[in-house]
Amino acid sequence: MPKPEKLQTVDEVKKYLTDAKAVFVTDYTGLNVEDMTRLRKNLRENSIKYLVAKNTLVKIAVKDTGFEEIVGHLSGQTALAFGFDDPSVPAKILYNSFKEKQKPTIKAFVLDKQLFTGKDIIRLAELPSREVLLSQIVAAVESPFSSLIMSLDGVFQELIGTVDALAKSKE
Numbered sequence: 001m002p003k004p005e006k007l008q009t010v011d012e013v014k015k016y017l018t019d020a021k022a023v024f025v026t027d028y029t030g031l032n033v034e035d036m037t038r039l040r041k042n043l044r045e046n047s048i049k050y051l052v053a054k055n056t057l058v059k060i061a062v063k064d065t066g067f068e069e070i071v072g073h074l075s076g077q078t079a080l081a082f083g084f085d086d087p088s089v090p091a092k093i094l095y096n097s098f099k100e101k102q103k104p105t106i107k108a109f110v111l112d113k114q115l116f117t118g119k120d121i122i123r124l125a126e127l128p129s130r131e132v133l134l135s136q137i138v139a140a141v142e143s144p145f146s147s148l149i150m151s152l153d154g155v156f157q158e159l160i161g162t163v164d165a166l167a168k169s170k171e
Contacts, residue, residue: 009053013061013080016049022087022111023080024094024121025073026104028052039097039104048090049082069115073107086130087111095125 043050055074062068083090094106106118
């Protein structure tokens with residue numbers, strides 16, 4: 001009979017996996033308490049859950065969640081970061097922490113049910129935030145319309161000027 005704490009951990013991990021848009025598998029070996037606290041605080045401030053759990057319990061929880069690919073990366077000291085909103089935010093926090101201390105090591109991450117290696121995190125971390133990307137798309141879509149309106153406005157201004165000149169010459 002499994003212990004209630006272990007069942008609770010499995011349920012907690014399963015809940016996070018079903019709600020998450022992205023899951024990051026990290027190796028936190030070598031992080032001291034201060035660094036781990038700072039990392040957890042940064043993640044928590046951005047609504048990202050960072051959970052240290054036994055690999056065997058994570059392997060049980062991962063079944064039928066769409067994140068089964070991470071099982072191959074569950075070895076050694078492992079912590080999972082669950083991104084519920086914009087997946088680039090946890091990627092940036094983890095990547096910046098790695099750049100500073102070379103820890104935690106990102107083993108792999110799953111985004112849109114697709115597995116990526118830890119090396120791919122650079123591409124995700126360097127992406128602008130969702131809001132910036134959306135504003136860039138709006139600007140790209142708006143630009144041709146603005147140009148068209150300005151061109152039409154110029155034509156109408158010229159037409160109005162011509163009609164005014166004709167009206168003055170008839171007077």
